[in-house]
């Protein structure tokens with residue numbers, strides 16, 4: 001079974017340190033939520049409050065319609081997975097997964113059936129009898145996932161589960177976790193500070209900073225329509241143009257504007273409404289080049305813009321530092337922020 005969760009006006013203060021400031025969240029049954037934000041923004045504290053491992057200073061937590069604010073973790077029926085694999089080192093992979101079921105006094109035959117099914121799911125059936133020390137980090141983390149799922153929890157909490165793994169393993173495990181989550185339709189909340197992880201895995205991302213929620217939205221909404229400068233800057237790359245220059249160049253009547261580097265068009269020939277600029281730097285970034293362009297205007301002031309150009313295009317155009325180029329900032333791709341947050 002999958003459940004909805006509700007966080008209502010939750011604050012948490014440690015001594016004088018505010019870790020969460022009036023956080024509200026509605027999480028639908030079966031949703032995959034990522035809590036994303038820089039170190040210290042309060043995301044782990046929020047996860048721990050949902051788990052019941054920490055009590056809020058104010059506010060309430062609901063599982064479905066039930067107020068669980070004062071319930072201990074053992075009565076909230078969730079599975080949890082941490083960054084460190086946290087497997088019992090002296091138990092086989094099988095016994096690690098079976099542990100919670102044996103505690104629940106489940107029949108041996110039922111335990112075997114369920115654990116075997118979980119090992120099929122994590123595609124590690126051939127490693128059931130190995131000790132954690134005989135498994136790779138990625139394998140141990142898959143066992144930790146099976147263990148979190150063994151007691152058929154109502155929801156799943158993941159605290160940076162992939163951050164200790166190397167890049168290749170991390171990417172393949174992202175897919176596996178998503179597939180299993182979708183198959184089980186299990187409400188899942190994952191803490192991460194890795195934006196790629198959040199963008200590729202989440203149904204909805206909650207971006208946090210300094211104890212508050214900055215924006216909640218689908219990965220596309222967060223990337224394409226950031227509601228404030230923090231979100232725009234934290235996810236992906238972006239060029240900011242301050243309000244004075246934005247007004248002078250005619251980008252906005254009021255407020256700062258911004259545009260992502262890949263949304264800027266660059267060419268060698270002038271077309272209507274293009275601005276003339278000079279390349280000041282070219283950085284190879286793998287499948288694209290980041291080209292820095294300076295637009296010089298005696299009255300309006302300089303614009304220094306990062307422009308991302310697909311590698312093949314950049315190669316065909318043979319850009320070099322000091323080349324004159326023309327750039328266009330499509331108005332429909334520009335973001336305007338009336339106030340700074």
Ligand SMILES: Nc1ncnc2c1ncn2[C@@H]1O[C@H](COP(=O)(O)OP(=O)(O)OP(=O)(O)O)[C@@H](O)[C@H]1O
Pocket residue numbers: 014015017018019037038039040041042043044045046193
């Ligand atoms: N037990 C505690 N006692 C005192 N302060 C705490 C405690 N736990 C967290 N904090 C503080 O609360 C704030 C939020 O911490 P939290 O661990 O939730 O952040 P985070 O976003 O998960 O960061 P990270 O990505 O580094 O884990 C931080 O300023 C932290 O120092």
